[in-house]
Amino acid sequence: MQDSILTGDRPTGALHLGHFIGSLKQRVALQEQYPQTVLIADMQALTDNGTDLKKASQNIVEVMADYLAVGIDPTKTTICQQSALPALAELTMFYANLVSVSRLERNPTVKAEIASKQFGDSIPAGFLTYPISQAADITAFKATLVPVGDDQLPMLEQTNEIVRKVNRLANKQILVECKPLLSNISRLPSVDGKNKMSKSLGNTIMLGSDEDSIRKAVKSMYTDPNHLRVADPGQVEGNVVFTYLDAFYPDQSYVNELKEHYKAGGLGDTKIKGILEECLQELIRPIREERQKLIADPQYLISVLKAGTEKARKVTDEVAVAVKNMYGLML
Ligand code: ATP
Ligand code: MG
DSSP, X not given: OOOOEEEEEOOSSOOBHHHIIIIIHHHHHHTTTSOEEEEEOHHXXXXXXXXXXXXXXXXXXXXXXXXXXXXXXXXXXEEEEGGGOHHHHHHHHHHHTTSOHHHHHHOHHHXXXXXXXXXXXXXXXXXXXXXXXXXXXXXXXXXXXEEEOGGGHHHHXXXXXXXXXXXXXXXXXXXXXXXXXXXXXXOOBOTTSSSBOOGXXXXXXXXXXXXXXXXXXXXXXXOOTTOOSTTSOOOOTTOHHHHHHHHHOSOHHHHHHHHHHHHHSOOOHHHHHHHHHHHHHHHHXXXXXXXXXXXXXXXXXXXXXXXXXXHHHHHHHHHHHXXXXXXXXXX
8 A cells, every 4th residue: 555644733823934844844845755635633723722713713724825835735735624524523532432541641742732731620621632633633544654753653652552453343454554754853943942933832933924023033043142252162052043054054064164163263143143044034035925925815725725625525434434334333
């Protein structure tokens, strides 16, 4: 069987440079090699935003505009909407009976996210069970490759546990196991270097940023606080400007030269920030311009999403029927 890919995003906001380097760029390359599905996980977006009526809906077109603006091509990648595919919700309910509450509570990714979200003692049940819904997504698309960072590996382990359990119960293979497509890119930090760049922390450089905000973001970027005079030797580790140059500058050998120069002394922060700013302006300008055109026509973006969702309906329904058949429920 040919490998196929499932990835996606929660529509909790427009996408940023972290998404670009951590996932979007790879998707643009992967769509040339594999059948690829990108799921806009609106139900998952609501697992920690259940009382916010507009959160998911208002961000769907934003995310669609980001996808198309960076070069995800809907003729090569199926882009679809989670809540419009009932099979995903059905599978979640069936799988939920095969997973214990304590297994969910032990999932390291969920544990870490619960700690960072400060739910207190009111963790939404939907949030605790989102690994089950991810298992439903992955298996419904028969995805064999799932691009993830190493922090997401426990999610795939949990998916494969469900796959094996179902196949054992069915006494035949009705679900397929998946493998991680590990990205070796570490999380892009925010401009102040304090956290990873993240939508919900509000510390992002968006893919639609205008020139001025890019300039301001680079100006305020955290460098080496002890690098006071140009002539002083500076530190490269933990210096956000160099982390960004590593991530975005097209010529790594030039970045290495700059690092040596900076470490030796004689290279000022203003100079390296100037180089980074130009690089980010060039990267974001075409994306911003394309994005502006796309967002001006939300109906077009919605029609692309609907067409992808229709395509996805067939395969996801098939898997839901297979699981219902296992229980003899297709009467
Ligand atoms: P939220 O605040 O809603 O969790 P987020 O900005 O953290 O949003 P996610 O939707 O959680 O973004 O991220 C989806 C995927 O995007 C991640 O699994 C990862 O591949 C990529 N990604 C997000 N932020 C970064 C980052 N700072 N650096 C690299 N990749 C990132
Ligand atoms: Mg996140």
